[in-house]
Amino acid sequence: MCKKINLIGIACLMFFTCYAQHQSNNYQIAPIHMQSRWANEVSPENALKEYPRPQLKRNNWLNLNGLWDYTITDSTTTFPNKFDGKILVPYPIESALSGVQKPLLPEQRLWYKKDIKRPQIKTSDRILLNFGAVDWQATIYLNGKLVGEHSGGYQSFSFDVTDFLKPGNNDLWVKVYDPTDQGPNPHGKQVLHPANIYYTPSSGIWQTVWLETVPATRINHLKVTPDIDKSVLNVNINTIGNTDNTILEVIASANGKIISTGRKSIKGNDHSAIVNIPNVRLWSPDDPFLYDLTIRILKNNKPIDEIKSYFGMRKIAIQKDEKGTDRIFLNNKYTYNLGILDQGFWPEGLYTAPTDEALAFDIKSIKSLGFNTIRKHIKIEPERWYYHADKIGILVWQDFVNPSQDLRAGSKPAFEKEVQETMEQLHNHPSIVTWVLFNERWGSYDQQRLTEWVKKNDSSRIVNGHSGELLYVDNQLREPADNPWVSSDMTDVHSYPEPRLAPPKPNQARVLGEFGGVGVPVPGHEWDDMQGWGYVQVTPAELKVKYAHMMQELKELEKAGLSASIYTQPFDVEGEENGLLTYDRAIIKIPVNELRMLNRPFVSQTNGFNLDSSFSIAANMNLNDNDNRYDELMNEYNNGKRDSALLRRLILISIRKKDQVKTTKFSNDYADLLTTPFSKENLSFLSKTMFTSKDKGFELFLKNQQKVDEVLGPTTAIRNLTKIIEAEEITPLYTSKIPPDWDTVISKLKNKYGDLGEEFAYGSAMIYSGFGPEPKDWKNYGKYYVLYFEKALDHPLYHINNITWPLFEHVEDPKVLTFAAQVMKYALANWYQGDPEACDTYANLLHKLKQSGEAIKWEEKALQMKKGAPDEKIYADALQKMKSGLPTWPQNN
Incomplete structure (x- = not known):
């Protein structure tokens, strides 16, 4: 069995030192170097005050957004007896807008508490407690009593809390568990240690919380499906409560005038109606017309419940054009989907937009640039985002959030x-025209079954069963696929940076699910100026030329059969600097009118795309503010200027120019300016500008490892320090013709760097013995494996499974094998739950130690998790050997 070796990986997030403050009622935005224009509008009094559910709207509601008490505890705490402070709901605890900006680790729990008053209600009414979304698992208590639990970081949920509430004040508690990328939960692009295309997590309450007074007999759920070919709207309504002797009334309106009314006697809780829509006005990006919908339950001809909603009449399908080519049709008309990949992140709010206006801005700006499609990438937005998409008129490809x-x-x-x-x-939501099941094989499984399941569940949309199942980077295919796009409505490739055409398949449209990714940093508008990333980097002046060339290529591909394309991306996001606008939405990299002109060959930009003269997207980028200013900035430095902004620019340019001497000089000058070196922003910066053991940051990290880890996260200090120790002390050993004297190396590193140096030397000796020059020294590999993991088991620099597999294959010493089995058992309990490769490694170690009964149990677990995978047979063969008492390790040692 071949296993990939993944050694030291280092990923740290860095911020500028700059503060944006907003105080109100003891609330203050946490320190942040970058914010959008809407951040200062946020306060406890107006935190996302709009009604959050436009598709099922009632008037009698109470917004619970605002300041709550919060604390973070370990997982065993039943109820905390004290709180750490205030948090602004509904902004994630990691965000600046929350006022907290702290990480939530998998072994921790986040607690919220708010005093709420019981609304005055009629005897027959009920009180619902509604949550837009909580990431990931929420447990709700009222006055110390368990109300209920919900798992799912993107879905809304409600509890009837009438019987839990007492007159006057009530204590509402919410406990949150969010393992982010360390658990079984769909988490999208959130990871605990963000790097490049992954971003800061958003834990806890991140959408609106509200109370709602409702009648006991009420409308619970509404499902509307348009049929433009029959000029009808199919309506399905679920109710709660006793509907005996009641009438259901459905009223459709257009521009304030009733166009259709229907009444029917009902009984039970599931009801359907067909609403005729005369002279249908179709919904599209050209004319995003929405009808109003009112639904009532009547008793004795009086309404006992009423909700407001809306709908759009539209149809999406794969149909053949006049040449017989399968294409995407909107309302029975071929419509090229010119799209853009929208991640939905904000510098100050992460998953949560600062205001409702900001939420709508993204959609307005994208459409104003001439796009008619947004691919909402691996995130489910609040319902108001889709409401704005419906009103503004944009086609939405909605990704599901992938499994781990x-x-x-x-x-x-x-x-x-x-x-x-x-x-x-x-x-x-009429704007959603496509469900995207999987993205680039992230956690994909049972593709045919799931694609067909989605299509059966919703026949009103087309299904992209696997976007980017074939991924090309620099015209090279990453991995082939067996039976790609099975049962899908599309064949979809990703190609970076240049566009390409997906292969043809009968009755499937050919689409380009992602392309572009052209990186252009904008000084002063970067989340992490040390980490900017794109599939290809160009200068500001080159970006428009590059984009125009890609649009010309797309036009040729469209002629050959392409129906849609998704450009990466509208906005920079954290370490990604490949947006058309910066992350703070302040700078646009190609002027608006020029972008519209380049997009016009695909989208006619009729009245629905007219620019609103009062709508300002962003300022144009300065094409001359680039690395050519190095000499100019150096003159300012030589004349005595030492402010932090200048030094950061000089550091970045000197790094790109590989001017190490000046990089060290500028970095140390910058470190001298720091008045709060242990802030997250400053420690992050020091971590990115440490290149030698003589740098000031290195000394600070070495002497304060625990403090650094408390601020930046576990193992951050050791990973940054060992990167430098490896470069200076270990890498030169690989170029020597004489094998290292590891006892001398270990003694030297312990004297210079203390326990850290000794520990790293053990790990380096292990790696050299097993992965260094021939011949391999497996005896020493086992020896140093034991010495290293005796010290580093709870904070390893290496992927334990990948390091343990070769030991299993090549080491015979029972004591070493027993120790390795204990290491794998610990890793399975703490990091690799549900990892088939780790289960397999542990099983093989047990088998080699003649504990075959237990080994078989673990190998069966591994095989079960590998069902349907290309390498399933490898696991099946290993299991058979274990059952037959045969060795599963190489016999030529």
Whole structure:
């Protein structure tokens, strides 16, 4: 069995030192170097005050957004007896807008508490407690009593809390568990240690919380599906309560005038109606017309419940054009989907937009640039985002949030549960025309079954069963695929940076699910100026030329059969600097009118695309503010200027120019300016500008490892320090013709760097023995494996499974093998739950130690998790050997 070796990986997030403050009622935005224009509008009094559910709207509601008490505890705490401070709901605890900006680790729990008053209600009324979304698992208590629990970081949920509330004040508690990328939960692009295309997590309450007074007999759920070919709207309504002797009334209106009314006697809780829509006005990006919908339950001819909603009449399908080519048709007309890949992140709010205006801005700006499609990438937005998409008029390809990529235990049922709930929650939005099941094989499984399941659940949309199942980078295919796009409505490739055409398949449209990714940093508008990333970097002046060339290529591909393309991306996001606008939405990299002109060959930009003269997208980028200013900035430095902004620019340019001497000089000058070196922003900066053991940051990290880890996260200090120790002390050993004297190396590193140096030397000796020059020294590999993991088991620099597999294959010493089995057992309990490769390694170690009964149990677990995978047979063969008492390790040692 071949296993990939992944050694030291270092990823740290760096911020500028700059503060944006907003105080109100003891609230203050946490320190942040970058914010959008809407951040200062946020306060406890107006935090996302709009009604959050436009598709099922009632008037009698109370917004609970605002300041709550919060604390972070370990996982065993029943109820905390003190709080750390105030948090602004509904902004994630990691965000600046929350006022907290702290990480939530998998072994921790986040607690919220708010005093709420019981609304005055009629005897027959009920009180619902509604949550837009909580990431990931929420447990709700009222006055110390358990109300209920919900899992799913993107779906709304409600509890009837009438019987839990007492007159006057009530204590509402919410406990949150969010393992981010360490659990079975769908988490999108959130990871605990962000780097490049992954971003800061958003834990806890991140959408609106509200109370709602409702009648006991009420409308609970609404599902509307347009049929433009029959000029009707199919309506399905679920009710709660006793509907005996009641009438259901459905009223459709256009521009304030009733166009259709229907009444029917009802009984039970599931009801359907067909609403005729005369002289249908179709919904499209050219004319995003929405009808109003009112639904009432009447008793004795009086309404006992009423909700407001809306709908759009539109149809999406794969049909053949006049040449017989399968294409995407909107309302029975071929419509090229000119799209853009929208991640939905904000510098100050992460998953949560600062205001409702900001939420709408992204859609307005994208459409103003001439795009008619947004691919909402691996995130489910608040319902108001889709409401704005419906009103503004943009086609939406909605990604489902992928399961954990290693498909650990529990991932599949969690994924399918959330997909089902997502389809139910978002069904009524006409803007959503495509469901995207999987992205680039992230956690993909049972593709045919799941694609067909989604299509059966919602026949009103087309399904992209696997976007980017074939991924090309620099015209090279990453990995082939067996039976790609099975049962899908599209064949979809990703190609970076240049566009390309997906292969033809009968009755499937050919689309380009992602392309572009052209990186252009904008000084002063970067989330992390030390980490900017794109599939290809160009200068500001080159970007428009590059984009224009890509649009010309796309036009040729369209002639050959391409129906859609998704450009990466509208906005920079954290370490990604490949947006058309900066992350703070302040600078646009190609002027608006020029972008519109380049997009016009694909989208006619009729009245629906007219620019609003009062709508300002962003300022144009300064094409001359680039690395050519090095000499100019150096003159300012030589004349005595030493402010932090100048030094950062000089550091960045000197790094790109590989001017190490000046980089060290500028970095140390910058370190001298720091008045709060242990802030997250400053420690992050020091971590990115440490290149030698003589740098000031190196000394600070070495002497304050625990403090650094408390601020930046576990193992941050050791990873940054060992990167430099490796470069200076270990790498030269590989170029020597004489094998290292590891006892001398270990003694030297312990004297210079203390326990850290000794520990790293053990690890380096292990790696050299097993992965260094021939011949391999497996005896020493086992020896140093033991010495290293005796010290570093809870904070390893190496992927334990990848380091342990070769030991299993080549080491015979029972004591070493027993120790390795204990290491794998610890790793399985703490990091690799549900990892089939780790289960397999542990099983093989047990088998080699003649504990074959236990080995077989673990190998059966591994095989079960590998069902349907290309390498399933490898695991099946190993299991058979274990059952037959045969060796599973090489016999030529």
